[in-house]
Amino acid sequence: MTYYRMALGAATVLALAIPAKAQDKTLTIAGSGGVVKEITEKVFLPAYEEATGWKTNFVAAESNIMLEVRTMLASGKMLYDAMEVSASNYPIGVKDGLLAKIDYDLLDPNGELPEKAKKEFGVVAAAYSTVLVQRLDKNPEGRKIESWADFWDVETFPGPRSLNRQPQYTLEFALLADGVATDDLYDVLGTEEGLDRAFAKLDEIKDHIPVWWTSGAQSVQLLSDGEVFYSSTYNGRVTKLQESGIPAEIVWNGGALHTSYVGIPKTAPNYEAAHDWIRIRTMRPDLEIEYVKQLPYPNFAPGLFDQMSEDMARNMPTYPENAEVQFVANDEFWAANIDHIRERFDEWLLE
Amino acid sequence: MKFRQILWLFLPATLLLVAFIAAPSFDLFRASVFDPDFTTEHFERLINRSVYLDVMWRTIRVSLTVAVLCTLIGYPVAFFINLQPRRRQTLLLFLILIPMWMSILIRTYAWIVILGRDGLVNQMLAMLGLATEPMQMLYTSGAVLAAMVQILLPIQILTCYAAMTEIDFDLIRAARVLGARPRQALARVFLPLSLDGTLTGLVIVFMLSMGFFITPALLGGRQDTMIANLIEFQVQRLNWSFAAALGVVLLVLTVGMIVALRGAGKLLARRVLKGGL
Amino acid sequence: MSVADLSFNQVTKRFGKVVALDKFDLDVAPGEFVTFLGPSGSGKTTALNILAGFAAATEGDVRIGDRSVVNLPPEKRNVGMVFQSYSLFPHLTVFENVAFPLRLRGTRGAALTARVIAALEMVHLGDYAARMPSELSGGQRQRVAFARAVIFDPPVLLMDEPLSALDLKLREQMQLEIKRFHAQIGCTIIFVTHDQGEALTLSDRVAVMRDGQIAQVGSPQEIYDRPNSQYVAEFIGRTNLFRLNAGQGGTWTIDGLGVTMPPVRGANATNTLLSVRPEKIRPVDSDEAGQVSFDARLTQVIFQGDHVQYEAVSSGGSPLYFQDYRGPGTHLMKRGEQIRLGFDPGDAVPVARDVA
Ligand SMILES: Nc1ncnc2c1ncn2[C@@H]1O[C@H](COP(=O)(O)OP(=O)(O)O)[C@@H](O)[C@H]1O
Ligand SMILES: [Mg+2]
Numbered sequence: 001m002t003y004y005r006m007a008l009g010a011a012t013v014l015a016l017a018i019p020a021k022a023q024d025k026t027l028t029i030a031g032s033g034g035v036v037k038e039i040t041e042k043v044f045l046p047a048y049e050e051a052t053g054w055k056t057n058f059v060a061a062e063s064n065i066m067l068e069v070r071t072m073l074a075s076g077k078m079l080y081d082a083m084e085v086s087a088s089n090y091p092i093g094v095k096d097g098l099l100a101k102i103d104y105d106l107l108d109p110n111g112e113l114p115e116k117a118k119k120e121f122g123v124v125a126a127a128y129s130t131v132l133v134q135r136l137d138k139n140p141e142g143r144k145i146e147s148w149a150d151f152w153d154v155e156t157f158p159g160p161r162s163l164n165r166q167p168q169y170t171l172e173f174a175l176l177a178d179g180v181a182t183d184d185l186y187d188v189l190g191t192e193e194g195l196d197r198a199f200a201k202l203d204e205i206k207d208h209i210p211v212w213w214t215s216g217a218q219s220v221q222l223l224s225d226g227e228v229f230y231s232s233t234y235n236g237r238v239t240k241l242q243e244s245g246i247p248a249e250i251v252w253n254g255g256a257l258h259t260s261y262v263g264i265p266k267t268a269p270n271y272e273a274a275h276d277w278i279r280i281r282t283m284r285p286d287l288e289i290e291y292v293k294q295l296p297y298p299n300f301a302p303g304l305f306d307q308m309s310e311d312m313a314r315n316m317p318t319y320p321e322n323a324e325v326q327f328v329a330n331d332e333f334w335a336a337n338i339d340h341i342r343e344r345f346d347e348w349l350l351e
Numbered sequence: 352m353k354f355r356q357i358l359w360l361f362l363p364a365t366l367l368l369v370a371f372i373a374a375p376s377f378d379l380f381r382a383s384v385f386d387p388d389f390t391t392e393h394f395e396r397l398i399n400r401s402v403y404l405d406v407m408w409r410t411i412r413v414s415l416t417v418a419v420l421c422t423l424i425g426y427p428v429a430f431f432i433n434l435q436p437r438r439r440q441t442l443l444l445f446l447i448l449i450p451m452w453m454s455i456l457i458r459t460y461a462w463i464v465i466l467g468r469d470g471l472v473n474q475m476l477a478m479l480g481l482a483t484e485p486m487q488m489l490y491t492s493g494a495v496l497a498a499m500v501q502i503l504l505p506i507q508i509l510t511c512y513a514a515m516t517e518i519d520f521d522l523i524r525a526a527r528v529l530g531a532r533p534r535q536a537l538a539r540v541f542l543p544l545s546l547d548g549t550l551t552g553l554v555i556v557f558m559l560s561m562g563f564f565i566t567p568a569l570l571g572g573r574q575d576t577m578i579a580n581l582i583e584f585q586v587q588r589l590n591w592s593f594a595a596a597l598g599v600v601l602l603v604l605t606v607g608m609i610v611a612l613r614g615a616g617k618l619l620a621r622r623v624l625k626g627g628l
Numbered sequence: 629m630s631v632a633d634l635s636f637n638q639v640t641k642r643f644g645k646v647v648a649l650d651k652f653d654l655d656v657a658p659g660e661f662v663t664f665l666g667p668s669g670s671g672k673t674t675a676l677n678i679l680a681g682f683a684a685a686t687e688g689d690v691r692i693g694d695r696s697v698v699n700l701p702p703e704k705r706n707v708g709m710v711f712q713s714y715s716l717f718p719h720l721t722v723f724e725n726v727a728f729p730l731r732l733r734g735t736r737g738a739a740l741t742a743r744v745i746a747a748l749e750m751v752h753l754g755d756y757a758a759r760m761p762s763e764l765s766g767g768q769r770q771r772v773a774f775a776r777a778v779i780f781d782p783p784v785l786l787m788d789e790p791l792s793a794l795d796l797k798l799r800e801q802m803q804l805e806i807k808r809f810h811a812q813i814g815c816t817i818i819f820v821t822h823d824q825g826e827a828l829t830l831s832d833r834v835a836v837m838r839d840g841q842i843a844q845v846g847s848p849q850e851i852y853d854r855p856n857s858q859y860v861a862e863f864i865g866r867t868n869l870f871r872l873n874a875g876q877g878g879t880w881t882i883d884g885l886g887v888t889m890p891p892v893r894g895a896n897a898t899n900t901l902l903s904v905r906p907e908k909i910r911p912v913d914s915d916e917a918g919q920v921s922f923d924a925r926l927t928q929v930i931f932q933g934d935h936v937q938y939e940a941v942s943s944g945g946s947p948l949y950f951q952d953y954r955g956p957g958t959h960l961m962k963r964g965e966q967i968r969l970g971f972d973p974g975d976a977v978p979v980a981r982d983v984a
Contacts, residue, residue, distance in 0.1 A: 160468075160487065210490035210572050226469050227489060342588060349573045350402035350581075525715040527702040528680050530732040530780065539728075543719045 026055040027273050030068070031084040033060035035295060043290045048280045054273060065089065069098050069265045078267040082274040085122050085261040091335040093263065094121055100264040100271065107275045112283060116323065117300035122261025123282045126297035129235040129317040129326055130169045131255035136247040138229035148177035148254045151230055152201070154208050159229035161205065162222050165212035167345035168334050169256040172327065173232065174201040176254045182327040190333065195341065199348055212349065223248055235317050236296040250315070255326040257317055260297075292316070376602065382595035393596035403581070407600060410577040411608060413492075413567075414560035417499045418507075418553045424500070425507030426549055432508075433515045444512065447505050455502055459566045462498040463489060466570070490572040498566045503559055507552040514548020515541075543623045550616035554609055561605045578604075631658040631815050632693035632783035634679070639688035641674050641840075648674040650840035652688070656818065656833075658783075661810055662845075663819045665827040666837030667863075672820040674840070676788050679818065681705050692784055703732075708777035708785040708815075712792060714769045716761035722748070722772050723757040729780040747775040750812070751805075767798045774806070778813055785813075788820045803829050824864045828852065836860050852905075858982040861903040868909070868948045870902045872978060884946025885922040895978035903977045906937070909950035911961070912970035921970030924948070929963050936960060940969065 027048070031037060037060050045056045059080070061068060066089050072078045085093055093099040099121035104113075107123070117124040134145045138159055145157055151173070163170050172185050178201045180188050188194035211227065213219040219233040220241050235255070241248045262281050264274045280287065282299050289307040292298045298318045305313040305320075313319050317326070383393055397403045432443045450458060465471045466488040476482040488494055518541060526536035564579035578601045585594035634656045641649040649671045656662050664672040677683040678690060681702035689696050697705050708729075716725050727735075727744045735743065748754050751771035761769055770790060777785055787806075791799045807830055810817055821827055827834045828848040835845040836859075843863075844856045855861035858869065871883035878891040882902060895902075915921045927947075928939035938961065939949045950969065952958060961967065 210487060212573060214568075225463075225467055227467055346584065346588075347400060347402045350406060350576055519713070519715065521711050521713060521715040522717060524680075524682050524702070525709065525711060525717070526728070528682075528705070528707060528709045528786075529729040529776065530703045530706075531728075532701075532703055535732060540717055540719075544717075 025053070025270075025273070026057050027081045027270055027277055028057045028059060028079055029082045029084075029277065030059045030061050030065055030080045036084075039291055039294050043287050044281055047284065047287055048277055051280065052273065052276050056277075066092055066096075066098060069093075070096065073098065073266060076267075078265055078269060080265050081268045081270040082262055082264055082277050084125065085263040087258045087260050087329065087331045088335065090119070090122060090261055090263075091332040094332070095335070098266060100266045100268060102264070102278070103275060106272065107279055108283065112302045114300050114302075116318075116328075117282065119261060122263035123278050124259040124299050125262045125282055126295075126299055127257060127259045127318050128297050129252070129255040129257050129322075130164070130232055130329070131235050131238075131317075131326075132173075132251040132253075133223060133231055133233050133238055133241075133248050134251060135223060135226065135229045136249050138226070144249075145230060145251055146253060147251070148173045149179070150251075152177040152205055154205070157230065159208075160210050160227065161208050162211055162213050162219060162228040162231040163205075163209055164219070164232055165214050165349070167341045168338070169329060170202070170232070171195070171198040171341070171345075172256060172329075173254065174198045174205075176327075177201055182254075185327055186330045186333045190337075195344075199344070202348070235315075239296060239315060252317075252322040253325045255317070255322070256329040257323065257326040258329045258331075379595050379598050379602070382592055383599045384592075384596075386592035390592075393593045394599075396593070397596055397600060406576055406578055406581055407604060409575075410561060410579075410601075411604060413495065413499070413575075413577060414557050414563075414608075416496060417503060417560045418557035420496070420500045421504050421507040421556045422511075422549060422553050425504055425552065426511050426545075428504075429508050429511035429515055432512055444509070447508055450501075451505050455565055458502055459498055459569050462494060462501070462570055466494050466497075489570060490575075492571065492575050494570040495567050495575045498570050499560060499563060502566065503556045506559070507549075507556050510552030510555065511545065511549050514545045514551075517548070518544045543620070546616075546620050546623060550612070550620070553616075554612050557612060558605055558609060561601065561608070630781055630783040633658045633660075634692045634784055634816060634818075635690070636675065636679075637689040637691070639675070639678060639685045639690060641671075641678060641683065642686045647840050649678070649685070652841065654835060654842060654845065656816055659814050659816055661817045661819065661830060661832045663821060663827040663831040663834045664837055665821055665824055665834050665863075666843075667822060670837040671840040672822075672837055673788055675837075676786050676818065676820055679705075679784075680707055680709055680786055706780075706782050706784075708780070708782035710770075710773045710777045710785070710787040710790045712789040714761075714773040714790075714793075716769055716772055716776070718761055720761075721757065722753065722759050722761065722764070725761065725772055726776045726779055728776060733780060743779060747779040748772075750809070751775045766794050767802060770794065770802060771805075774809065778809070778815070782815060784816045784818065786818050786820075789822065790819075791826065792821070792823070799826070806830060828864070834864075836863060854977055855903060855979055858901055858903075858979050861901075861977065861979050866906055866949070868904045868906065868950075869979075870904065870946060870948075872900050872902050882920070884944040885920070885942050886944040887920050887922050889920055889973055889976075890918075892973050892976060892978060898980045899978040901979050901981050903979050904948075904971055904975065906950045907953070908975035909948070909969055909971045910952065911967050913968070915968075916970065918973070919970040920973055920976075921968055924967060924969050926961055926963050926965045926967065929961065931960070940967075942969075 031040060037058065041058060045058060048054070049056055065083065069078075069080065069083070072080070085099070101120060102118075102123060104118060113123070132145065132148060132151055136144070139145070139157065143156060145151060150157060151161065163173070171189060175185055175188055175194070175198050176182070178197060189198060211222060213222060213231065216234045216237050219231050220237045222228045223231055223233070224241055224244065224246050235250060238248055238250050262278050264271060264278075268274055283301050285301045285304040285307050288299060288301040288304050292304070292308075296315070298304060298316045300318055304318075305316070308316075314322070316322065384391060386393065432440055435443060463470070467473070468485040468487070468489070470489070472488060473482070473485040476486065522540055522544070523536050526540045527533070531539060562579050563577060564583055567575045567577045568580050568583070578597055582594050582597045582601070585597060636652045636654045639649055639652040640647065652671070652675060654662075664675060666672050674683065678685050679692075681697065681700060681704075685698060690698055692705060692707065717728065720728065723744055726747050727740055730740050730743060745754060745757065748757055751774055753768060753771055753775070756764065756768065756772075761772065764772065773790070791802050794802060803826060819830060828851075831848055833845055834848055834851045836843045836851060838859055844851060844860045846854075851860065852864050855864060861867045861869070870885060872895060873881045873883060874897070875881045875888055880889045880892065880895055881887070882889060892902075912919060912921050923943040924940040925943075926938055926940050930937040930939075935954060936952045937949060938952065939947065941947055
């Protein structure tokens with residue numbers, strides 16, 4: 001219960017720290033620290049303040065943000081008006097009823113946002129993908145990997161490979177390689193036979209994976225050092241790899257698209273004003289382009305790609321052609337099933 | 352002083368031991384059987400799945416191999432140093448100590464540079480025309496062994512050296528003048544007298560190996576997972592109780608093996624001392 | 629029982645600039661007990677090490693029996709050795725320690741056991757075969773070391789200050805035992821000590837060493853009674869040294885005593901010191917013919933039970949000391965008493981003054 005107490009403590013400190021000036025209209029937004037906070041403060045917050053005349057208070061959550069929200073809900077004093085919701089937190093927020101529904105009539109009366117961007121309790125704020133990356137220079141003459149099935153084809157594409165040492169998405173990739181359609185992935189994975197099928201497929205590739213990566217940095221390092229020729233990794237890291245002169249190329253086909261959201265906690269004091277913030281954060285291509293230049297995690301702001309060069313746009317996970325061939329990672333599924341699948345996965349690795 | 356009064360003098364040391372060893376060990380054990388209610392499921396899982404038994408067995412096997420290799424290499428090196436003039440001994444010991452100032456992490460990374468597909472060894476093999484395809488050396492058991500031996504070797508060298516410097520040189524002279532050829536003096540006097548220290552070094556290296564995790568994690572494949580790696584994984588997965596159960600197993604195995612090694616050492620010593628060799 | 633003679637011929641040993649042995653020459657007869665006696669640093673251990681093969685001579689030859697051993701490793705020289713710190717193998721039992729040289733020589737089984745037990749019985753340790761060295765007293769360890777050194781019947785036995793770690797009583801007892809062992813075994817023994825009493829007690833001959841050379845070699849009596857130098861005279865026992873001045877007709881005057889002496893053997897231009905042992909000086913009633921006598925005043929009386937040590941100053945101002953063995957009818961003199969002392973010129977030995 002240490003976390004609970006920590007969150008309670010944090011909340012108390014917060015409550016004391018925020019000056020209670022009723023006349024100042026202030027929107028409190030919770031999010032992560034670091035670069036995201038920096039860019040948000042530079043790009044989005046001023047735009048919001050200018051557009052609405054409100055002040056903003058951006059709080060970088062110290063500990064687990066969902067715990068904080070849970071604590072505030074329980075105490076009856078919600079301090080946040082809007083919050084970043086990570087892919088893995090979204091299903092928790094939904095399941096535990098921590099998030100308020102988004103009012104799309106209020107947010108997007110003209111229906112400009114694509115369906116992919118709209119969730120019941122959040123709007124896609126950023127997206128990244130777990131994709132297959134190949135070292136073009138290691139490919140056999142005139143051949144190129146185009147799918148997970150190719151990744152599994154060690155005859156045509158010999159050489160060491162790597163995958164994430166986590167069952168999430170790795171099992172999806174195995175099923176894709178085994179011919180499961182993107183739309184059916186989670187239906188198949190949800191059954192015991194489907195799970196067996198995924199592991200059976202992994203058995204095939206097991207001996208060709210000398211190393212299972214445990215961090216994104218490690219995965220690109222392995223590709224960069226030539227320790228492996230093919231690996232899954234996060235799309236955001238590939239640009240750096242290419243810039244360092246490594247002939248690496250993303251295979252978007254079969255990538256796992258992860259989306260994180262902005263949402264509104266239940267009982268937020270400024271529910272309507274929060275929608276204005278969400279609109280600024282998710283629907284302004286002119287602002288989003290600044291963000292994307294710093295962090296390669298775009299969202300579905302309408303017309304975003306008109307702001308970019310063709311090359312840059314093609315490297316975006318949300319670029320229509322790329323988004324089309326990927327599947328949306330189902331974090332609800334993983335939230336519900338991770339425990340027993342992970343146990344099996346860990347033990348399978350040791351076999 | 353009365354005996355009772357003397358007992359009080361042990362209090363600080365006892366408290367220290369309780370605070371830093373006994374209490375955490377107890378806490379570890381408690382965490383392994385309360386999750387949050389009393390349960391033996393974690394231990395059952397460990398015993399019922401062959402994969403975990405494999406990992407335990409491997410951990411012992413790797414640690415033993417490392418300890419024996421360190422001894423086979425470290426003993427002659429220590430012997431060689433012991434033969435040098437005083438000044439040079441100091442220099443050599445200093446050189447041997449240098450790597451110990453570097454973190455295990457850095458030394459492990461150095462092995463990645465050496466053993467990689469584009470690493471030093473493969474480049475050399477290619478240059479000499481000995482291999483057309485790079486050899487897979489990284490992420491193999493061999494890589495783990497090599498690095499662990501390299502990392503732990505100084506400890507065994509120093510322990511052996513310390514044991515050797517304790518030996519009165521007149522004993523060797525006595526053996527010689529009583530009729531022993533150099534080798535016989537070595538086998539019948541020097542070796543037995545340095546045996547105890549060497550075994551101590553072996554046990555220390557073994558003990559440290561049992562808890563290794565950075566090196567197998569970075570240089571080994573999935574087939575090189577050791578108990579400490581499992582613990583680290585389970586901690587990351589927030590499976591505290593299972594991690595604790597693994598911790599208990601590691602503790603018990605280590606202590607058990609040390610007792611066994613000590614026993615085996617005593618037996619060996621008795622055979623050697625009986626003039627067996 | 630085997631025995632051999634041995635010899636050092638012009639052996640020099642240098643450690644860099646330090647000359648530890650300087651043209652060292654010595655012949656030892658078979659079965660002889662020779663002691664190297666000298667202060668620390670005089671080269672005793674070095675000489676022994678060269679004999680044992682632990683150190684190589686820089687120059688010169690060493691022979692044991694009829695062969696040169698300079699090129700032989702220690703194990704080929706077939707000499708026994710007892711070390712100062714005993715150097716028993718701490719990991720072996722008393723039995724195995726003593727059996728060690730035999731095992732190396734291929735003796736096995738009943739023959740081995742019998743010889744080891746016999747050797748242990750010779751040193752009165754028959755019951756201690758199963759003990760570890762750490763379970764023995766100093767004297768017992770010494771005896772084990774001795775048994776181990778002689779069990780393989782070496783013609784030559786080397787002992788480097790073997791008794792120096794023992795207390796006085798034990799030392800004296802061990803000296804007697806060593807003498808007894810020597811009589812029993814008969815091998816040639818080279819014994820190193822810095823204790824002159826020990827050297828006198830044990831040896832057939834004593835080699836008094838100084839700066840890597842032999843200052844004098846001879847029987848204990850020769851060394852004691854006829855020292856050839858101030859160094860030897862002072863090193864062995866205590867002595868009074870008086871200055872000699874040549875007088876008329878071959879006579880000599882003794883500084884400080886103010887007496888003239890008839891010609892004495894060995895007195896010449898270089899030997900200008902007269903060594904007179906304290907036990908040779910005694911109170912005299914009247915001047916006896918042929919005696920050298922002089923007046924003195926007692927300055928110190930040290931009562932030692934069986935004898936008394938007196939310190940005195942001659943009327944000429946020379947300090948001297950003498951001993952009285954309290955034969956029948958002698959009485960104890962008092963400090964401050966004026967007395968007349970005398971000695972027989974035949975008991976006085978002229979020696980050369982040391983060039984310091
Ligand atoms: N290994 C050595 N290195 C340098 N000098 C030595 C060595 N051994 C002996 N000496 C020197 O040689 C001289 C004789 O030493 P040593 O034979 O041990 O004398 P002793 O045994 O009579 O005390 C001493 O001046 C000593 O310092
Ligand atoms: Mg000496």
